[in-house]
Amino acid sequence: MMHNDDHNHDHDHDDHAPTREDDDLELTEGEARFLALKSLLIEQGVMTADEIRARMEFNERGSPHQAARMIARAWVDPAYKERMLTDTKAAAAELGIEATEAALVTIENTPERHNMVVCTLCSCYPRSLLGEPPAFYVSKAYRSRAVREPRKVLREFGVEIPDSVDIAVHDSNADLRYVIMPMRPAGTEGLSEDELAALITRDSVVGCALPITPD
Amino acid sequence: MSEPAANYRVGDRVRILDIGKPGHVRTPTYIRHKTGTIERFCGMFENPEDKAYGRWGLPPIPLYRVQFRQDDIWPDYDGAPGDVLEIEIYDHWLAPAGEDA
Numbered sequence: 001m002m003h004n005d006d007h008n009h010d011h012d013h014d015d016h017a018p019t020r021e022d023d024d025l026e027l028t029e030g031e032a033r034f035l036a037l038k039s040l041l042i043e044q045g046v047m048t049a050d051e052i053r054a055r056m057e058f059n060e061r062g063s064p065h066q067a068a069r070m071i072a073r074a075w076v077d078p079a080y081k082e083r084m085l086t087d088t089k090a091a092a093a094e095l096g097i098e099a100t101e102a103a104l105v106t107i108e109n110t111p112e113r114h115n116m117v118v119c120t121l122c123s124c125y126p127r128s129l130l131g132e133p134p135a136f137y138v139s140k141a142y143r144s145r146a147v148r149e150p151r152k153v154l155r156e157f158g159v160e161i162p163d164s165v166d167i168a169v170h171d172s173n174a175d176l177r178y179v180i181m182p183m184r185p186a187g188t189e190g191l192s193e194d195e196l197a198a199l200i201t202r203d204s205v206v207g208c209a210l211p212i213t214p215d
Numbered sequence: 216m217s218e219p220a221a222n223y224r225v226g227d228r229v230r231i232l233d234i235g236k237p238g239h240v241r242t243p244t245y246i247r248h249k250t251g252t253i254e255r256f257c258g259m260f261e262n263p264e265d266k267a268y269g270r271w272g273l274p275p276i277p278l279y280r281v282q283f284r285q286d287d288i289w290p291d292y293d294g295a296p297g298d299v300l301e302i303e304i305y306d307h308w309l310a311p312a313g314e315d316a
Contacts, residue, residue, distance in 0.1 A: 103257065113297075120243050147245065151294050166297035169285075174241045174303035175260045175278055 062131040064202035066097045067179055070129070071205070072197035075184040088179060092129065100128045101177040107170065108181045109207075114161050115180050116154070116207030118146035119172040126177040130202060137206065147171060157208045170207075180207040188214060221256040221277055228252055228312035229281060231304060239267035242308045246300075250312045251283035254301055262305065277306040 027035070041047050070091060074081035084091035088104035104126060107115045119125065120143050125133040136142050145153050150167050154160070161167055170178050182204045188196060191214065203209035223229060233247040241263055256279055261272035285298040292298070 120245070121241065147300055148289060149293060150298070163295045166295055166299065168298070169300045171243070171300065171302040173243060174263065174305065176257055176303055
């Protein structure tokens with residue numbers, strides 16, 4: 001790599017040290033079992049390595065953009081919004097999104113009530129609409145504190161909910177998976193559906209943030 | 216989501232039992248013994264507490280969402296009086312409010 005001496009670093013190269021130990025030198029028991037099982041399935045001709053890879057890719061196909069598309073549509077189309085609130089899976093299918101969750105529920109933020117989601121037991125999450133959950137969502141700190149002191153947790157996310165607005169915490173502990181529909185920000189009247197979708201972040205669909213406000 | 220199997224109706228006051236069931240159960244400790252209100256009937260679901268151990272979880276059991284006032288869960292809750300928590304509870308963890316387990 002070329003190095004320019006005039007290059008005035010305002011940071012130390014130690015910043016580039018790995019943020020965690022390389023962890024693939026020793027296998028955990030679970031990893032060892034997975035690899036052994038995978039090798040056997042392939043050797044015995046039950047499935048191919050490519051099929052296994054493709055399935056893993058399928059499992060991880062979700063992205064926050066899917067939910068954002070649905071919410072943006074709901075913001076511009078009241079009839080679609082009603083359908084999404086009534087039957088979220090069918091509303092996803094209308095936009096060509098395959099929701100594989102057994103039961104999906106959309107909950108709407110209102111001027112009177114802000115909603116947020118947590119799975120206190122593990123990491124239940126609407127993966128086909130949002131992708132894999134963020135690290136904070138599966139952390140024990142979030143899982144224990146979101147039900148206990150939601151306002152304090154939201155403040156740590158930079159979200160101040162006034163006491164005049166109630167907070168509803170939804171523990172996603174069983175068979176339903178939750179999508180929070182944030183309120184459409186003021187000043188977005190002229191935006192297209194795609195522009196609106198870009199304002200809807202992953203965390204705003206979990207209820208830990210508000211949509212981006214255009215400036 | 217058919218209605219017939221539901222034992223509780225929206226608005227019913229219910230108490231969460233502590234049935235002492237071991238293993239991967241879906242009713243977290245913090246909500247046991249608390250009293251709330253049926254928010255909706257979610258439908259019939261295969262029992263995940265059995266499915267977690269390789270069984271079929273059949274027949275399906277009723278699942279409800281129950282709403283609690285945060286002040287009723289945490290005596291020292293710091294927030295607005297209208298703050299609530301909603302959680303899914305399977306039928307066998309529920310009793311009408313006022314009844315003991």
